[in-house]
Amino acid sequence: MTTYGLRSGELADAAGVNRQTLRYYERRGLLAAPQRSPGGHRIYPAESVTLLRIIKTAQRLGFTLDEVTELLDAGRHRHGRRPDSGLQARARNKLAEVERKLANLTVIRDTLRAAISAGCDDLIACADSPSCPLPFVELAAGGNDGRWSPTNRFSGTPNGTWT
Template sequence: MRSGQLADAAGVNQQTLRYYERRGLLDPPQRSPGGHRLYPTEAVTLLRVIKTAQRLGFTLNEVADLLDAFRRRRSGAGLQARASDKLTEVEQKLADLTVIRDTLRAAISAGCDDLIACAGTSCCPLPFAE
């Protein structure tokens, strides 16, 4: 499968393929006699896995670690532990965002229109550090 075909099938662009190769996420492809990159059909699944992991909040470094662990041991690969850690991270972000949302709602309800003026009142809901 040539790079354009792979990119289309996986929903990425060709620059992404080359970037993933440089990062070691995607094995360097074989070359045709004309110098074209030739990828195995399994590369489509690998690219979809990488993109899905990114959508789930994993960084490319974390994805590389997961792929490396899988390639070395071929079983387990620590996905359960890493997914659990990522879930904890996401839940903390959600908690932080909930506080931000609630504070912004309170600021809107309190009619805060000027940060300096609001900070000087006792009813200001914004969490100014002391």
């Protein structure tokens, strides 16, 4: 660390990102353009480490960089912001999205398990078999605009949906 702040490499190392990420975040407006040292080096304030960690954490929670930008802007401009612009509302929406994805992944997992249990070894032969658990007929019929809403082919009860 210099007396002015952190150089690019120091900041990148401290935050666990690479230098290209710093430049990219600058272009996107997530990270303010740094000051320059007398020698022309980029010098970032120490608080940039925390900001970069916040950005990376939000990404790991499933937020896109556009969403992170909006969340950071909402935090910076607390006065007069819309009630739906804060972290609580967005976290609830993200959680609902994650729950939908988990439900879809559960259906995929269960279908793959059923295919393994049924001994499916050949997609062509399996597609012609009425006992195959894979949703060939449902997908070919084009129901739900190509999305799968499977029913258990053996009992007729629903076992999940793809949306």
